[in-house]
Amino acid sequence: MTPQAGLSFEQAPPILVPFRFFLSAPVFGVLAALTLLWQGPALFDSRWMPPALALTHLMTLGFLGLAMLGAMFQMLPVVAGAPISRANSVSLGVFGLLVPGVLTLASGFLLVSPELIRLAMGLLGSGFTLFILAVAVSLKRAANNPTSRGMRFAVLALTVTATFGLVLASNYGWGWWIANRIQITSIHLAWGLLGWVGVLVVSVSYQVVPMFQLTPAYPKPLSAWLPPGLFVLLLLWTAFTLGNMEALVPVAGGAIALAFALYAGVTLRLQTQRRRKISDVTLLFWRYGMAALLLVLTLWLAGQAVPQLDNWPGYPFLLGMLFIGGFVVSVVNGMLYKILPFLIWFHLQSRLTGIAKIPNMKEILPEKAMRRQMRLHFAAVPLLALAPLMPPLIYPAALIFGVSMLLLETNLIFAFGVYRRNLKLVS
Numbered sequence: 001m002t003p004q005a006g007l008s009f010e011q012a013p014p015i016l017v018p019f020r021f022f023l024s025a026p027v028f029g030v031l032a033a034l035t036l037l038w039q040g041p042a043l044f045d046s047r048w049m050p051p052a053l054a055l056t057h058l059m060t061l062g063f064l065g066l067a068m069l070g071a072m073f074q075m076l077p078v079v080a081g082a083p084i085s086r087a088n089s090v091s092l093g094v095f096g097l098l099v100p101g102v103l104t105l106a107s108g109f110l111l112v113s114p115e116l117i118r119l120a121m122g123l124l125g126s127g128f129t130l131f132i133l134a135v136a137v138s139l140k141r142a143a144n145n146p147t148s149r150g151m152r153f154a155v156l157a158l159t160v161t162a163t164f165g166l167v168l169a170s171n172y173g174w175g176w177w178i179a180n181r182i183q184i185t186s187i188h189l190a191w192g193l194l195g196w197v198g199v200l201v202v203s204v205s206y207q208v209v210p211m212f213q214l215t216p217a218y219p220k221p222l223s224a225w226l227p228p229g230l231f232v233l234l235l236l237w238t239a240f241t242l243g244n245m246e247a248l249v250p251v252a253g254g255a256i257a258l259a260f261a262l263y264a265g266v267t268l269r270l271q272t273q274r275r276r277k278i279s280d281v282t283l284l285f286w287r288y289g290m291a292a293l294l295l296v297l298t299l300w301l302a303g304q305a306v307p308q309l310d311n312w313p314g315y316p317f318l319l320g321m322l323f324i325g326g327f328v329v330s331v332v333n334g335m336l337y338k339i340l341p342f343l344i345w346f347h348l349q350s351r352l353t354g355i356a357k358i359p360n361m362k363e364i365l366p367e368k369a370m371r372r373q374m375r376l377h378f379a380a381v382p383l384l385a386l387a388p389l390m391p392p393l394i395y396p397a398a399l400i401f402g403v404s405m406l407l408l409e410t411n412l413i414f415a416f417g418v419y420r421r422n423l424k425l426v427s
């Protein structure tokens, strides 16, 4: 595989800058699985119970947050031509603040400890401030392409998410002072899942889907307008929510759902037009992710039409399992399986060309190991989604999900081991 035109790989940061995030992300998936096993069916009593909140953030801030920050450290220089200055120190600082921050936030929820929540607020608040400031400076110089424009909206959405998250956390840290907690939580989670996570996946896919899955490019109007369109719709939805305009909230929500459905449909169609018809693990992860996205959007729309569904306590869990586990974890997992071996190959070939043989992508991360982990993930998601209906399913679901995350971790460590062994040969 060769780097594509328009990508400036000579600006790529040192390998550990993204890898410290990538290699740590699955550990949070394992911790999430352990939380599920520990809590069992009691977890589904209410989405507002602290263990459910711990689980949510182990996945959103821990697994997804770390993987996505790692991807941004890598992609800003390469795709946007805008490296983060002092990338190594900044990434170490962000990593060193966020990892203990997520751990203390989750333990603060689980142990119902205001002290830990306050500590988590300090760590997460400073970690995100450092990241957002560093990225803002770099994005000012960024090339004007759909991915870097989309990243700007995603980072703005992260700023909104983290701000509302800190306000909500202060409720746990200093007593219950927020009157409209439910409304603020809806805004926080919409900006987190749809703005930050959703818009970043969309923007990054403009590069990685054609590059790694050999599909045609996304249609120009879609790649240009989807991230700003989603951002504006989220702003409208927020204004309607805060203004208690009950008739308009579902209209904006429906438009957001349709925009994501359009994206999933286009992605699936592009994948049918790929140049090499061989199916690989990343492609399957992405297809699975898009199918889960379409399913969760349909279920969300059904909830708008059928109040009994919307009022069922298991419903937010069903949506959360499908959106986070089925859609985002799948595409991130698939992406890690391309980005990691590709970066290892890229760094090795820049150091070893003419000196030693460079392992190919299949030697860096064997297909068989990836497929084994993929099958477990594909089995875990439906079980996790069905568990709110049949609570005892939580145990096999959590077990399979945990083993899948453990295997993901060992696969990534194996690939990094190949990198280190090959460098040692010449040092």
Ligand code: HEM
Pocket: 047, 048, 052, 053, 056, 057, 060, 061, 065, 105, 121, 124, 125, 128, 161, 162, 163, 164, 165, 166, 168, 169, 170, 171, 172, 181, 185, 188, 189, 192, 193, 196, 197, 316
């Ligand atoms: C600075 C970082 C963050 C902090 C301090 C934080 C804090 C919180 C708190 C305290 C709640 C509970 C609200 C309540 O019970 O009143 C909450 C809910 C939630 N947060 Fe965060 N959060 C952060 C980042 C994120 C991110 C980045 C995402 C998603 C990508 C996210 C997704 C969610 C979701 C989905 C819920 C609702 C959970 C449910 O309804 O069961 N959070 N957050």
